[in-house]
Amino acid sequence: MPGPAPTLTRATLLVLCACVLVAQAMVAAVNLLIPQLAASTLHPTPGQLLWAVDAYVIVFAALLIPAGALGDRYGRKGALMSGLGLFAAGGAVSALATTPAVLIAGRGLCGAGAALIMPATMSVLVHLSPPERRAQALATWTLTIGLGGLTGNIGGGLAGQYLTWRALFWAVVPLGGLLALIVARAVPRTPSRPDASVDPLGAALLAGALLAVVYGIIEGPGFGWGSVRVLSAFGAGAALLAAFTLYALRAAAPLLDPRIFRSPKLRAGTLGIGTGFFGLFALFYVNPQYLQYAKGFSPAMAGLAIIPVTTGLAVMPKLGARLAQRTGPRLPIGVGLAMVGAGLLLLSTVDKDTPYLVYAVYLLVMSAGAGLSAPSLTLTVVAELPAHQAGLGSGLNTAAREIGAALGVAVFGTVLASRFHGDPRDPAQVTAFTDAMGVALGTVGVVALLAAATVTMGYRERAAAS
Numbered sequence: 001m002p003g004p005a006p007t008l009t010r011a012t013l014l015v016l017c018a019c020v021l022v023a024q025a026m027v028a029a030v031n032l033l034i035p036q037l038a039a040s041t042l043h044p045t046p047g048q049l050l051w052a053v054d055a056y057v058i059v060f061a062a063l064l065i066p067a068g069a070l071g072d073r074y075g076r077k078g079a080l081m082s083g084l085g086l087f088a089a090g091g092a093v094s095a096l097a098t099t100p101a102v103l104i105a106g107r108g109l110c111g112a113g114a115a116l117i118m119p120a121t122m123s124v125l126v127h128l129s130p131p132e133r134r135a136q137a138l139a140t141w142t143l144t145i146g147l148g149g150l151t152g153n154i155g156g157g158l159a160g161q162y163l164t165w166r167a168l169f170w171a172v173v174p175l176g177g178l179l180a181l182i183v184a185r186a187v188p189r190t191p192s193r194p195d196a197s198v199d200p201l202g203a204a205l206l207a208g209a210l211l212a213v214v215y216g217i218i219e220g221p222g223f224g225w226g227s228v229r230v231l232s233a234f235g236a237g238a239a240l241l242a243a244f245t246l247y248a249l250r251a252a253a254p255l256l257d258p259r260i261f262r263s264p265k266l267r268a269g270t271l272g273i274g275t276g277f278f279g280l281f282a283l284f285y286v287n288p289q290y291l292q293y294a295k296g297f298s299p300a301m302a303g304l305a306i307i308p309v310t311t312g313l314a315v316m317p318k319l320g321a322r323l324a325q326r327t328g329p330r331l332p333i334g335v336g337l338a339m340v341g342a343g344l345l346l347l348s349t350v351d352k353d354t355p356y357l358v359y360a361v362y363l364l365v366m367s368a369g370a371g372l373s374a375p376s377l378t379l380t381v382v383a384e385l386p387a388h389q390a391g392l393g394s395g396l397n398t399a400a401r402e403i404g405a406a407l408g409v410a411v412f413g414t415v416l417a418s419r420f421h422g423d424p425r426d427p428a429q430v431t432a433f434t435d436a437m438g439v440a441l442g443t444v445g446v447v448a449l450l451a452a453a454t455v456t457m458g459y460r461e462r463a464a465a466s
Contacts, residue, residue, distance in 0.1 A: 091170065093106030095173070156168065267458060
């Protein structure tokens with residue numbers, strides 16, 4: 001007779017959260033190393049620096065849904081261990097890089113590993129948790145994502161001050177191997193789903209569309225927005241997205257059925273999630289540069305100075321959930337996303353003479369808005385799908401975050417590169433750098449506010465229809 005079904009133990013929960021923590025930390029850690037990478041023997045261009053940051057989140061976002069389907073079909077524990085192996089391999093490739101291209105490839109490999117790690121951890125956690133403990137377990141998983149951002153900032157800052165950028169990537173290798181060994185012992189296997197659709201063609205079309213659009217945004221300043229290369233990239237992105245849509249509408253088991261976006265609320269929720277991370281990751285990209293170049297902070301201090309962002313993201317979701325219960329989701333979403341845009345506009349006014357306490361208040365405004373809107377947006381995407389597509393809802397949530405993050409870095413970095421061509425390490429050019437940074441943050445802030453208005457209208461239309 002089969003034994004009792006496995007349950008979620010404290011050891012299993014801790015190792016799953018540790019995997020999430022490591023995957024999320026590497027999203028943030030590299031931002032603290034941008035000044036060191038810029039001055040390294042790799043001699044990266046501004047565009048290559050953007051790719052070194054964005055390669056991780058682009059591959060992460062593009063492979064997230066197919067990676068989740070692979071885990072469902074062939075086993076989540078195996079997917080998790082494979083992801084940790086790819087993550088460690090990507091760290092080794094990055095640490096050994098002698099050219100920017102190799103570093104970018106290593107970062108992309110890490111992103112592929114993270115794409116296997118994140119949905120596998122959530123799926124195992126949901127499967128092992130009894131219904132009465134599931135909400136608490138998911139809250140712990142979500143909190144770990146926020147802690148991963150804080151850990152990455154602190155770890156990246158410490159590596160930037162006391163070690164080298166190569167040391168940070170080397171640290172990923174034994175860490176990934178150790179976690180894989182612990183997962184092998186502490187995480188039980190969960191039933192696979194042979195009927196889960198992997199759809200490699202759909203995954204390739206969707207990933208290609210995202211890559212082409214981001215390529216066009218990042219390379220626009222260097223080659224010119226009207227150049228054949230950039231226009232071809234945008235055209236290829238549009239064509240691939242159209243091809244994916246037509247293919248998915250006809251496929252028997254598509255990776256993602258476009259018909260789910262008939263729901264105005266689902267469209268609004270997905271856009272809202274992407275908007276929050278669009279603003280946050282634009283900030284994460286420039287924050288260490290501003291604090292080190294303009295304010296004279298050490299790398300370690302720059303990592304600690306991001307704590308106001310973590311505070312807002314950790315404290316405000318509970319308030320947002322309670323507010324949504326009383327008023328419905330439209331108020332916390334509308335106010336929260338407006339605060340994200342307003343915080344970015346406030347941050348666009350800072351310069352080298354702005355006191356850190358003022359800067360910290362602006363950070364708190366922005367992060368509080370993201371935290372306030374997050375619960376309602378996340379619940380919207382999951383609730384708008386039928387119960388048998390709950391895994392797809394989880395994938396859409398995380399994919400929207402990572403796509404928003406990739407676009408935020410790309411748009412901010414593109415505007416900054418188009419307005420500042422000097423060396424921000426030169427004290428004589430700091431003012432020019434902060435001026436360009438202000439324009440870039442203002443641009444991201446305006447885009448965020450326009451998206452916030454669109455999201456809020458989507459909820460109003462749904463309310464009117466109801």
